[in-house]
Amino acid sequence: LQVVPRAREMEAFDSMMEDSLSEDAHSPVPGLVHRYPDRVLMLVTTQCASYCRYCTRSRVVGDPHAAFFNRANYLKQLEYLRNTPQVRDVLLSGGDPLTLSPKILDELLAGLRAIPHIEVIRIGSRVPVFMPQRVTDEFVDTLRKYHPLWMNIHVNHPKEITPELVRACAKLADAGIPLGNQSVLLAGVNDHPETIKKLCHDLVKMRVRPYYLYMCDLVQGSGHFRTTVAAGLEIMEALRGHTSGYAVPTFAVDLPGGGGKVPVQPNYLLSQSHDRLVFRNFEGYISTYTEPANYQRPKMTQWIPKPRIEKGQRGVSGLLAGEEMTIKPAHWET
Ligand SMILES: *Cc1c(COP(=O)(O)O)cnc(C)c1O
Numbered sequence: 001l002q003v004v005p006r007a008r009e010m011e012a013f014d015s016m017m018e019d020s021l022s023e024d025a026h027s028p029v030p031g032l033v034h035r036y037p038d039r040v041l042m043l044v045t046t047q048c049a050s051y052c053r054y055c056t057r058s059r060v061v062g063d064p065h066a067a068f069f070n071r072a073n074y075l076k077q078l079e080y081l082r083n084t085p086q087v088r089d090v091l092l093s094g095g096d097p098l099t100l101s102p103k104i105l106d107e108l109l110a111g112l113r114a115i116p117h118i119e120v121i122r123i124g125s126r127v128p129v130f131m132p133q134r135v136t137d138e139f140v141d142t143l144r145k146y147h148p149l150w151m152n153i154h155v156n157h158p159k160e161i162t163p164e165l166v167r168a169c170a171k172l173a174d175a176g177i178p179l180g181n182q183s184v185l186l187a188g189v190n191d192h193p194e195t196i197k198k199l200c201h202d203l204v205k206m207r208v209r210p211y212y213l214y215m216c217d218l219v220q221g222s223g224h225f226r227t228t229v230a231a232g233l234e235i236m237e238a239l240r241g242h243t244s245g246y247a248v249p250t251f252a253v254d255l256p257g258g259g260g261k262v263p264v265q266p267n268y269l270l271s272q273s274h275d276r277l278v279f280r281n282f283e284g285y286i287s288t289y290t291e292p293a294n295y296q297r298p299k300m301t302q303w304i305p306k307p308r309i310e311k312g313q314r315g316v317s318g319l320l321a322g323e324e325m326t327i328k329p330a331h332w333e334t
Contacts, residue, residue, distance in 0.1 A: 001186075001188060001189050002050075002052050002053060002054070002156065002186070002189060003050060003051060003052060003053060004053075005053060006053075006224065008223070008224040009053060009221040009222075009223075009224065010221075011223050011224065012223070013218075013223040013226070015218050015256065016218055016219070016220050016223065017218050017219065017220065017256065018059045018219070018220055019059055020056065020217045020218040020219050020254075020256050021056060021217065021254055021255075021256070021257075021258055022256075022257050022258035023035075023041075023057070023258070025258060026258050028080055029073070029076045029077050029079075029080045030073055030076070031043035031044065031069070031073060031077060032077045032080055032081075034080075034084070034087070035258055035260055036260065037086060037309050037310065037313045038086055038087060038088050038089060039087060039088065039089035039090070039091060040081070040084075040087050040089075040090055040091065041091050041093055042077055042081075042090050042091065042092050042093070043057075043060075043069075043093055043094050043095065044069060044074065044092055044093075044094055044095070044097050044100065044108060045069045045094040045095035045096065045097060045099060045100055046060050046061050046062060046063050046064065046066045046069055046094060046095045047062075047064075047069075047094065047095045047096065047099040047100075048061055048062070048094060048095045048096045048099060048126065049096050049098070049099055049125075049126050049127045049129075049130035049131040049134075050096075050126050050129070050130040052126075053221060053222065053225070054184060054186060054216055054217075054219065054221075054222040054225045055219070056217040056219050056254075057094075057095075058219060058220070058221060061094070061095050069094075069095070071104075074108060074111070078111045078112070078115070081112070081115055081118065082115050085117045085308065086117075086308040086309070086310075087117065087118065088117060088118060088119040088120065089118075089119065089120045089121075089122065090112055090118055090120075090121055090122070091122040091123075091124060092108075092121065092122065092123045092124065093123075093124040096124075096125050096126055096127055097123050097124070097125060098123065098125045098127035098128075098131075098134060098135075098139075099127065099131075099134075102138075102139055102142055105142065106142050106145075109121065109142075109143075109145070109146040109149075110146075112146070113146050119148070120148050120149075120150060121146055121148070121149045121150070122149070122150045122151065122152065123143075123149070123150075123151045123152070124151075124152045124154070124182070125151060125152070125153060125154075126153065126154045128153050128165055128168040128169060128172065129153060129154065129155055129160055129165055132162070132164035132165050132167065132168040133164070135167075135168035135171055135172065137171065140171050140172060140175045140177075141175075143172075143175065143177060144175040144176060144177065147176060147177075149177055150177065150178045150179075150180070151172060151177050151178070151179055151180070152179075152180040152181065152182050152211055153169070153179060153180070153181050153182075153208060154181065154182050154183070154184075155181050155183065155199065155203065155208075156183045156184060156186060156189055156190050156199070157189055157190045157195065157199060158195065158198045158199045158202050161199075161202045161203075161206070165206075166206050169206045169207060169208055170206065170207075173206075173207040173208075178209070179207060179208040179209065180208065180209050180210070180211035181203050181208045181209070181210050181211055181249070182211055182212045182213075182214065183196070183199065183210070183212070183213050183214065183249065184213075184214045184215075184216055184225075185213060185214065185215060185216060185227050185231065185232050185235070186216060186225045186227070187216075187224065187225050187226060187227045188224075188225075189225070191227045191231050191235075192235075193234060193235045193237075193238035193239070194238075196213065196235050196238075196239070197238060197239060197242075197243060197247075200239065200243070200247035200248065200249065201243070201247055203247070204244065204246050204247050209246060210246075210247060210248065210249035211249055211250070212249055212250050212251075212252050212261070213232065213235070213236075213249040213250070213251045213252070214251075214252055214253075214254060214261075215227070215229060215232060215251075215252070215253045215254070217254055217256075218256055229253065229264060232251050232264065233251070233264065233265070233266055235251070236248075236251045236264075236265055236266055237266045237282070240265070240266070240282055241281060241282025241283070242282060250263050250265075251263065251264050251265060252264065268280060268281070270286065274291075275290060275291050275293070276288050276289070276290055276291065277289045277291070315327070
């Protein structure tokens with residue numbers, strides 16, 4: 001269901017787009033999406049181990065002529081990163097970075113590690129799931145040279161967890177690579193609380209922490225996979241409290257137009273007064289939490305360096321810190 005084309009892909013739907021996350025518009029260099037203050041998405045290949053029909057990047061994935069997977073462009077991407085000191089986290093994706101030849105991947109990782117302000121490297125990959133034979137001891141030895149290196153795999157259904165995937169994850173985890181999983185909520189595939197719960201339990205058993213559960217993006221061809229946000233909330237309701245916190249991913253909608261990921265969860269805070277909060281738990285038990293009578297905020301510390309933030313990216317936390325009074329839409333005044 002995830003990879004075999006079906007006629008229903010041809011059906012158009014309201015708000016359907018080719019590049020629903022506006023990634024191309026947020027790319028200072030081809031393939032480098034700089035959307036958040038301190039981290040970037042670096043697309044390094046259009047090849048993938050699996051051509052998922054709901055792929056958010058189906059506009060380029062599988063296209064051998066797309067601009068961002070040659071050496072000259074890697075150099076441009078690295079150059080941008082060297083000159084952008086606020087980036088401390090680089091997320092390699094594509095396509096699938098683990099389909100690159102080990103030599104090229106090694107060079108790329110070395111290039112990133114040579115940039116002092118890059119603290120963390122992350123890889124998003126479906127190779128352990130669809131091409132587990134790629135995860136050899138030798139390959140893992142290449143990856144572990146570049147710690148701290150994290151990896152997110154992409155599993156949507158417990159049936160994808162094969163003995164081969166379990167072995168691949170064990171190798172990666174034994175090499176000290178923290179593993180996460182990103183799933184997409186897909187109608188007819190995994191849109192049931194018991195399916196997601198079983199998936200999350202099986203992931204935790206192989207040392208993979210469920211990271212995100214995404215709403216399907218508004219990408220052309222994926223209309224028949226779409227669920228409602230409500231279906232996702234019902235799943236989250238069945239997880240939180242009912243099972244280990246480790247097994248509960250963050251449910252997120254990646255906002256169209258490049259708004260980025262926004263978490264959604266059932267409401268647990270029912271009400272609040274100046275000194276008391278009223279919560280409900282997963283069982284429906286309602287209780288209060290009393291606020292402290294004289295809490296003093298910490299003095300704004302001189303010793304914490306102010307992060308370099310582009311104009312407009314402090315957001316609501318900037319309003320709370322008193323830096324601005326309002327955030328206005330463009331042309332709001334006129
Ligand atoms: C998802 C994404 C990231 C990483 O987001 P996290 O919430 O830190 O995992 C970074 N850049 C872009 C463009 C993304 O889509």
